[in-house]
Amino acid sequence: MPQQLTLQLKDLQNEIEGYARGYGLDFFDVVFEVLDWEEINEVAAYGGYPARYPYWRFGMEYYALSRGYAYGLQKIYEMVINNDPCYAYLLAANPIVDQKLVMAHVYGHADFFKNNYSFAHTNRRMVDEMANHAARIRRYVEAYGEDEVERFLDICISLENLIDYNAPYIRRRRREEAGEIDRDHPARRRQPRRLAAKEYMEEYINPQEALEADAQRLQEEREQEERFPPRPEKDVLLFLLEHAPIPNWQRDIVGIVREEAYYFAPQGRTKIMNEGWASYWHSKIMTERALADPELIDYADHHSGTVATQPGRLNPYKLGLELYRDIEVRWDKGRHGPEWEACNDYEVRKNWDTGAGEGREKIFQVRALYHDVTFIDEFLTPEFCHRHKLFTYEYNESTNEYQISSRSFEEIKRGLLFQLTNLGQPWVYVRDGNHMNRGELVLWHRYEGVPLRLDYAREVLENLQTIWKRPVHLETYDDDRPAVMSYDGSEHTTQERSEE
Amino acid sequence: MSGESFSGFSSIRRIERDRKRFDAIIRGRIKKELRKHITRGELIGKRGREIVSIPIPQIELPQLKYGRKRLVGVGQGEGAEGTPIGVGEAEGGARGAGDQPAHHLREVEISIQELAEFLGEELELPRIEPRGNRTLKSRRSRYKTIRSTGPETLRSFRRTYREALKRQIASGSYDYRRPMVSPVREDMRYRSWKEEPEPVANAVIIYMMDVSGSMGHEQKEIVRIESFWIDTWIRAHYHGIANRYIVHDAVAHEVDRETFYTTREAGGTRISSAYEMAAKVIAGEYDPEEWNIYCFHFSDGDNWGGGDDEKCFELLIERLLPTVNLFGYGQVESRYGSGHFFEALGEHVEDERLVLSQIPDHEAILDSIKDFLGKGR
Known part of the structure; x- marks a missing residue:
């Protein structure tokens, strides 16, 4: 059973909250709950939400977490969810110094959720929404049976990464596509635009080329309108939601999975920044304010555990934390801008300090306006990569091992950006929902030089076909050659295709 | 600040239901894939006293994602270009940036008891009836x-x-x-x-293997996998178990487990040497009154002439078979083909405690296990 905060923890919360505000952090109210380890593992398995729909994957998470805890391999440090108020959890058995650390860390996240633009569109009442989803799916389980609903959920989860991660920040559909403008309205232009002109001026005011170009543009527009979808649609789940011939309960499940995928997406696109920010602040609050002398060792122990790097791996907590610190130093000392960039003298660079003192202000600005891609793109420097010994690695087929492939700044940056862009997922669009006028579905994988896992792709096609009912195709690359993979409900075929 | 509970746990925890569902799925998978794993030897993980840890595929739903070819990752640490980096420990931890390319093995720990049950169900093995019921602690x-x-x-x-x-x-x-x-x-x-x-072992398994030149890596791999499963099954029926390992070419040596599977000699083959040593071990240390004794001998069936076969039969009939629960002889097929010992043994020794089995390749391991253990001894 969750316990109320003890008086001691309550005091602690007030204290830490005070420090956080003192540093200028700005957050929704934070509600802490104290849970025992089984409960905390349960909540963690559900992604932080106590009410999720019944599904075996949460059980799998729970199993792994509780095993890990039981054998002392891992322990949930902190958990906080993006909601207003923010909910966060404390493990009952933790010593006070850990509770302090967790609270300080949580306030960092809470500030980030509230202020980073990536989260501006998220539902701040998601706790309730998740509970609604759970209730609806439970109802479907009762009506259609566990196996049936589970099977359909498996299908949806296998498509859940096919959404448009940038959609919340861009208006994708033009008004007419959204049905706000009547395409067949009589006043709509069918003919090329012709300006009124006296007859002798006609060929100057309305030159033939301009008329032809306009006619062609109109023609293209009409053709595009007739295509279905008019433009390649990256939100595959939305397309299925709107157009797949499935019963309403299934449509609802597609919608639920899609909504949750969009809700979690901002956390995926700010992993480095968000964890870095929280780590920056827990370390600041703890070392400058909250830590009592006897707690120092335990704090150092746990802090180093959080930001430890295993050989070969990159810890997002650590990378983010170090980047913020780097930015703070650079803006404090004025190490940015064209003069700094132009300077090649090692000695001068080393001692560069304009006394600008803008570091703190800068990192607050960064935490509001960037996400991981822009964060890395703008603030990763060659010096940073060198200092932190970053490298890129690749899979070597001949030795069946991953090996270090480069230490060059450009390669590292490119590698990181590739991993982060589109959350590291391939770019897949719905190209055609009525292929050859036979109602077949064509997905298009925009090739970026890295091939798909083809065995998975085949299974995804099967799942897609179950929803779409008609044959489905995926335009992708098979070993560097353009290919189209198809599944018609009974067999798989792969054909070469010409370059798009 | 609200004091009321937000998470509202009920006494029956919802997650338990999800976990059971996962359990059911994974167990179904383990059973289905057991056959494959057994013959490939993938299941053998580290082995504690009571727990076997088995790497099994974590259930991952297929999604459109990148393969590992040409995907560039970013890591941190020492090492020059071309240095291999550990991938085994890539699992777990934070997702997203900095992750190793997905590594989809998750170790599921299963007690020996459970593992044996899966094996028993798959092969429809009868339970072993131990002789006597002395359990020393x-x-x-x-x-x-x-x-x-x-x-x-x-x-x-x-x-x-x-x-x-x-x-x-x-x-x-x-x-x-x-x-x-x-x-x-x-x-x-x-x-x-x-x-x-601490339970005292009350069963002993004596493994014997021909390590003469004709037994190659392939053959030993078969022996290793098969003896792992035999061990697992027998272990499930006793409180404790002792293993002894004997290798032989023209002479026999008692060795430890590691050596047993790796050693290789060039000499010829005298099977009787191993049988004699086994008989000596039993006579010296394992009173048949107190111990359930199992012997398994693996060879490619090539034995020297000069009456060694006859000596083997004699040792078996007079000294070994009367003391053991089971004596299994498994004949693998080497590059030089399969020898005559299998037939000779079949012709000359008749005893229900003696079980003969041929294991020409990996695929035959399961049937061979069934040959050996199918009698419930």
């Missing part, structure tokens, strides 16, 4: 706790140092410029032991 001490008193020889340096450091910092006597830490009496920590009941 003794107590054994293991060092696994820490105390604040004890002999100096058991002092834990780490724990003591830590305590002293804590105390000095708390009392303000720690100076980071002169980091001297001197433990006092109360800081001392010592390792200590606990007594645990």
Whole structure:
């Protein structure tokens, strides 16, 4: 059973909250709950939400977490969810110094959720929404049976990464596509635009080329309108939601999975920044304010555990934390801008300090306006990569091992950006929902030089076909050659295709 | 600040339901894939006293994602270009940036008992009826706790140092410029032991293997996999178990487990040497009245002439078979083909405790296990 905060923890919360505000952090109210380890593992398995729909994957998470805890391999440090108020959890058995650390860390996240633009569109009442989803799916389980609903959920989860991660920040559909403008309205232009002109001026005011170009543009527009979808649609789940011939309960499940995928997406696109920010602040609050002398060792122990790097791996907590610190130093000392960039003298660079003192202000600005891609793109420097010994690695087929492939700044940056862009997922669009006028579905994988896992792709096609009912195709690359993979409900075929 | 509980746990925990569902799925998978794993030998993970850890594929739903070819990852640490980096421990941890390319093995720990049940169900093996029901237990001490008193020889340096450091910092006597830490009496920590009941082995398995030149890596791999499963099954029926390993070419040696599977000799083959040694081991250490004795012998069936076959038959009939629960002879096929010993044994020795099985390749391992263990002895 969750316990109320003890008086001691309550005091602690007030204290830490005070420090956080003192540093200028700005957050929704934070509600802490104290849970025992089984409960905390349960909540963690559900992604932080106590009410999720019944599904075996949460059980799998729970199993792994509780095993890990039981054998002392891992322990949930902190958990906080993006909601207003923010909910966060404390493990009952933790010593006070850990509770302090967790609270300080949580306030960092809470500030980030509230202020980073990536989260501006998220539902701040998601706790309730998740509970609604759970209730609806439970109802479907009762009506259609566990196996049936589970099977359909498996299908949806296998498509859940096919959404448009940038959609919340861009208006994708033009008004007419959204049905706000009547395409067949009589006043709509069918003919090329012709300006009124006296007859002798006609060929100057309305030159033939301009008329032809306009006619062609109109023609293209009409053709595009007739295509279905008019433009390649990256939100595959939305397309299925709107157009797949499935019963309403299934449509609802597609919608639920899609909504949750969009809700979690901002956390995926700010992993480095968000964890870095929280780590920056827990370390600041703890070392400058909250830590009592006897707690120092335990704090150092746990802090180093959080930001430890295993050989070969990159810890997002650590990378983010170090980047913020780097930015703070650079803006404090004025190490940015064209003069700094132009300077090649090692000695001068080393001692560069304009006394600008803008570091703190800068990192607050960064935490509001960037996400991981822009964060890395703008603030990763060659010096940073060198200092932190970053490298890129690749899979070597001949030795069946991953090996270090480069230490060059450009390669590292490119590698990181590739991993982060589109959350590291391939770019897949719905190209055609009525292929050859036979109602077949064509997905298009925009090739970026890295091939798909083809065995998975085949299974995804099967799942897609179950929803779409008609044959489905995926335009992708098979070993560097353009290919189209198809599944018609009974067999798989792969054909070469010409370059798009 | 709201004091009311937000998470509202009910007494029946919802997650338990999801976990059971996952369990059911994974068990179904394990059973289905057992056949494949057994013949590939993938299931053999580290083995503790009671638990086998088995890497099984974590259930991952297929999604459109990148393969590992040409996907570039970013890591941190030492090493020149071309240095291989560990991938085995890639699992777990935070997702997203900095992750290793997905590594989809998750170890599921299964007790020997459960593993044996899967095996038994898959092969429809009858349970073994142990002879007699003596179960001996003794107590054994293991060092696994820490105390604040004890002999100096058991002092834990780490724990003591830590305590002293804590105390000095708390009392303000720690100076980071002169980091001297001197433990006092109360800081001392010592390792200590606990007594645990220890079942005494009451079954012994004696493995014998021909390591003459004709037994290659392939053949030994088959023996290794097969004996793992035999071990697992027999282990599930006794409280404890002892293993002995004998290798032979023209002469026999008793060796440890590691050597058993790796050693390779060039000489010829005298099977009787191994049987004689097994008989000696049994006579010397394992009273058939108190022990359930299992012998398994693997060879490619090539034996020297000159009456060695006859000597084997004699040893079997007079000294070995009367003492054992089961004597299994498994004949693998080497590059030079399969020898005559299998037929010879079949012709000359008839005893229900003797089981013969041929294992020409990996695929035959399961059937062979069934040959050996299908009698419930």
